[in-house]
Amino acid sequence: MSATETSEIARALYACISGPAGAPRNWELHDSLFAPGSHSYVLHRTADGNREGEVLTPAKYRSTRQPYFHANDFYEVEIAHHVIVRGDSGQAFSEYESRRT
Numbered sequence: 001m002s003a004t005e006t007s008e009i010a011r012a013l014y015a016c017i018s019g020p021a022g023a024p025r026n027w028e029l030h031d032s033l034f035a036p037g038s039h040s041y042v043l044h045r046t047a048d049g050n051r052e053g054e055v056l057t058p059a060k061y062r063s064t065r066q067p068y069f070h071a072n073d074f075y076e077v078e079i080a081h082h083v084i085v086r087g088d089s090g091q092a093f094s095e096y097e098s099r100r101t
Contacts (some may be wrong), residue, residue: 005082006083006092014096018075024078025069029078031058 013033016026034040040061042054056064068074080095 006090007081010078010081010092010094014076017069019069020073020075022070025066026056027062030062032059071082073100075101 012029016029016033020024029032038058040056040058042056043051044054046052076096076098080096082093084091
């Protein structure tokens with residue numbers, strides 16, 4: 001897998017979850033972008049300024065985010081991308097920004 005391919009996957013991932021409040025998200029595409037057993041990791045800033053990690057399967061992401069997407073505009077775009085490829089596997093680190101409009 002090349003860095004270009006992983007970048008295209010990241011763009012597709014952000015596009016399928018972005019949209020105006022109440023718009024259907026493309027969960028079929030979302031789920032297809034993950035290998036079996038894979039996870040996404042989201043860092044959150046805590047009230048004391050530290051960071052806390054959240055580990056999400058595609059199904060967990062959908063179940064925890066869908067209520068928010070139903071009520072709110074939400075858009076994500078990638079701002080940086082770093083890929084490590086070793087043999088036939090790779091790991092992508094994608095930085096993004098989210099917008100409400």
